[in-house]
Amino acid sequence: SQKIEQNSEALNIQEGKTATLTCNYTNYSPAYLQWYRQDPGRGPVFLLLIRENEKEKRKERLKVTFDTTLKQSLFHITASQPADSATYLCAGTYGNKLVFGAGTILRVKS
Amino acid sequence: DADVTQTPRNRITKTGKRIMLECSQTKGHDRMYWYRQDPGLGLRLIYYSFDVKDINKGEISDGYSVSRQAQAKFSLSLESAIPNQTALYFCATSDFSGGLYNEQFFGPGTRLTVL
Numbered sequence: 001s002q003k004i005e006q007n008s009e010a011l012n013i014q015e016g017k018t019a020t021l022t023c024n025y026t027n028y029s030p031a032y033l034q035w036y037r038q039d040p041g042r043g044p045v046f047l048l049l050i051r052e053n054e055k056e057k058r059k060e061r062l063k064v065t066f067d068t069t070l071k072q073s074l075f076h077i078t079a080s081q082p083a084d085s086a087t088y089l090c091a092g093t094y095g096n097k098l099v100f101g102a103g104t105i106l107r108v109k110s
Numbered sequence: 111d112a113d114v115t116q117t118p119r120n121r122i123t124k125t126g127k128r129i130m131l132e133c134s135q136t137k138g139h140d141r142m143y144w145y146r147q148d149p150g151l152g153l154r155l156i157y158y159s160f161d162v163k164d165i166n167k168g169e170i171s172d173g174y175s176v177s178r179q180a181q182a183k184f185s186l187s188l189e190s191a192i193p194n195q196t197a198l199y200f201c202a203t204s205d206f207s208g209g210l211y212n213e214q215f216f217g218p219g220t221r222l223t224v225l
Contacts, residue, residue, distance in 0.1 A: 001169075008150065034213065043114075043200050043216030044153070089152065093212050096141075096160070097168070102152035 002027055004092050006101035015110045019080045023073040023090030023101055030092030030099070033066055033073045038087045038103065047088075048075075080108045113137045114217035116201050122223045123191050131186045131220050133201030141204045142184040143214065144168075144176060146197040153200065159184055160206075191224040198222075 003026040013019050023033065029052050036044035050057045050066045050073065057064050063076040077084050085108050091098040114135045123129050133142065140161050145153040155168030157176040165176060173195060175187045188195055198221050202214040 004152075032212070041219070043202075043218050044214075045216070046213045049213065091153075096212065097155060097158070098212060098214060100145075100153040102150055 002030070002092060002094050002099050004090055004099050004101035006088075006090055006104045008102060008104070010105040010107055012107045012109065013080055015081060015108055017080055019077040019084065019106055019108065021075040021088050021090075021104050021106065023075065025071050025073075025092055028094070029068050029071070030094055032093040033064070034091045034093065034098065035062075035064060035073075035075050036089040036091065038089055044089055077106075080106075082108050082110050084108050112218065114201060114203055114215055116199075116217040116220050118220060119218065120221045122225065124225050125192055127191050129188045129191055129222070131199055131201075131222070133184045133186070133217055135182050135201075135203045135215075135217075137203055137205070137215060138181075139203040139205045139215070140181065141206060142178065143202040143204070144174075144184070144186045145200045145202065146170070146195075147200060147219075148197050156186065188222075188224075191222075193224045196222060196224045 005024045034049040035047045038044040050064045061078045065074045087103040087105050089103045090101040117132045143158045144156040147153050159178045177185050200219050201217040204214045
């Protein structure tokens with residue numbers, strides 16, 4: 001079965017810096033990779049997606065890349081703010097289903 | 111009003127009890143999903159439904175059943191709850207109009223504890 005792996009260690013960064021989160025997949029490449037934000041006690045909220053044949057996608061302070069050679073997606077938040085602190089989930093689209101990673105906690109300190 | 115609602119938000123029950131979690135949506139989406147979330151394991155798919163007459167098992171369907179009562183309603187049942195079903199449960203919806211891109215919209219979750 002397909003697996004999506006994210007760094008289980010929390011990422012702690014200083015306000016204003018760029019946060020980079022990693023998502024790796026095993027076996028087959030997903031048709032899309034999606035990124036979600038989850039705050040404590042809430043459901044995930046969609047942020048951005050990238051197609052398998054795209055290298056990079058941007059939306060405001062967010063950037064996501066998709067490298068099928070490395071089997072990896074990187075998610076960047078530039079000029080990070082304390083309000084960006086949350087858990088970020090990566091998910092791969094396989095057919096009609098999403099396979100989620102366990103998420104990485106991001107803490108941005110002022 | 112929230113687009114995807116779940117009831118109850120919190121539930122404590124005992125081993126062996128039957129319990130139902132309900133999900134309603136006002137987004138007009140055909141596709142609905144049930145996930146459970148456990149620490150360190152991420153979201154895992156329990157069941158999904160692409161329309162009222164279509165129900166499919168997900169990754170971890172054993173011990174669960176679902177009912178799609180209408181386009182807007184999808185309920186999850188635990189016939190005989192056991193402690194390892196203690197988890198956070200999420201309902202989600204998606205719209206097929208975007209092809210396979212499948213962005214999902216999640217409800218606020220139900221925290222279930224089985225004693």
